Amino acid sequence: DMRPIYTAATVQAAELAMEAFSETWNAKAPGAVLAWRNAWEDFTPFLAFxxxxxxxxxxxxxxxxxxxxxxxxxxxxxxxxxxxxxxxxxxxxxxxxxxxxxxxxxxxxxxxxxxxxxxxxxxxxxxxx
Known part of the structure; x- marks a missing residue:
């Protein structure tokens, strides 16, 4: 099985970073925040590596x-x-x-x-x- 195993701390840290990014940039660049949110499910598998x-x-x-x-x-x-x-x-x-x-x-x-x-x-x- 080549699927990576997630570590809760890594995904949790990414979620916290995403929230901070959203708070900082949502007013200035809502499209960028939306792009990250839409790609979140594609992004999180990389965190297992x-x-x-x-x-x-x-x-x-x-x-x-x-x-x-x-x-x-x-x-x-x-x-x-x-x-x-x-x-x-x-x-x-x-x-x-x-x-x-x-x-x-x-x-x-x-x-x-x-x-x-x-x-x-x-x-x-x-x-x-």
Missing amino acids: TPEIRKVIYTTNQIESINYQLRKITKTRGSFPSDEAAIKLVYLGIRNIETTRGGELGTGTQGWHQALNAFAVQFPNRLPL
Whole structure:
């Protein structure tokens, strides 16, 4: 079972922080408060993971880096002669990114080794040694 186990203190702390956030920002940015409240059920499962695992889950730096690399190769072209030509260019761009980035070690994600250790502790006997 890969579902994480919640700790009451963590969820409770998040609820208290949400209330403080709501009190501070509801008058100035009610949309932001509403967005958090609407996403609460999607957010709380992440609280069951250790901070090291959470960081790897929510870090977007790698995704943004890959998007930047793909934008770099596609922005100079006004259009593509076909969908197949666009797909080939993106494929070649991704292939080149993969050969220059971390590969097997978590695609170069900062904090990956700490997260890997946390995964090994939280989910024993699931990772090869």
